[in-house]
Amino acid sequence: MTTKSLTRPVCRARFARGADMVSCMSTTSDAFQDHYPEELSHCYGCGAANELGHQIKSRWDGDETVAFYDPRPEHTAIPGYVYGGLVASLIDCHGTGSAAAAAYREAGRELGSEPKFRFVTGSLHVNYRKPTPMGVTLEVRGRIVEIKGRKIVVDESVYADGVEVATGQVIAVQMPDTMAPAS
Numbered sequence: 001m002t003t004k005s006l007t008r009p010v011c012r013a014r015f016a017r018g019a020d021m022v023s024c025m026s027t028t029s030d031a032f033q034d035h036y037p038e039e040l041s042h043c044y045g046c047g048a049a050n051e052l053g054h055q056i057k058s059r060w061d062g063d064e065t066v067a068f069y070d071p072r073p074e075h076t077a078i079p080g081y082v083y084g085g086l087v088a089s090l091i092d093c094h095g096t097g098s099a100a101a102a103a104y105r106e107a108g109r110e111l112g113s114e115p116k117f118r119f120v121t122g123s124l125h126v127n128y129r130k131p132t133p134m135g136v137t138l139e140v141r142g143r144i145v146e147i148k149g150r151k152i153v154v155d156e157s158v159y160a161d162g163v164e165v166a167t168g169q170v171i172a173v174q175m176p177d178t179m180a181p182a183s
Contacts, residue, residue, distance in 0.1 A: 030111055032065075032101045032111065033048060033057055034057070056094060058098055063143070064142060065142040066139065067094045067139075069137065080134055087132055091126055095124070096121055098142040098154045099154055099172030100117045103119070103174070106147050120173060121173075122151065132158070132165040136160050140157075150173055150174035152172045
């Protein structure tokens with residue numbers, strides 16, 4: 001990843017001095033997924049309770065959201081390239097996390113305050129622009145483009161070493177109470 005794709009000056013400076021991007025971004029704000037209710041944190045892509053999953057961590061970076069992910073060997077499509085399903089999963093889970101954070105921001109509330117917001121995917125669209133190489137940290141960036149009631153639209157881009165490899169859009173809907181596990 002190139003330092004110019006990091007937009008926060010503090011992260012650019014820390015990254016230039018050798019800090020890894022995830023620890024750099026973790027100092028800028030809380031991860032959205034860390035505020036999900038425990039009983040709703042099992043998602044393969046973003047659930048903290050799913051030890052086999054991706055466990056992505058999305059954060060605010062100004063008016064955008066950002067997450068970083070290092071593909072593992074099992075995410076190989078063909079030698080040297082990432083499986084497209086991983087890219088779609090990152091867009092999906094970063095989008096729903098971004099929607100939850102946007103809902104808190106829109107309501108003027110702190111992340112994780114009660115009642116907690118949790119969003120699910122109503123629609124996912126992915127455009128693969130270039131093959132995604134293995135061996136580099138992927139950067140997922142989201143932009144909130146619409147908030148309308150229980151629906152939030154997030155446009156996203158995925159970068160590998162500063163090159164846009166995919167774009168996508170998530171239409172996230174606030175999770176209906178009927179999906180919550182019984183207490």
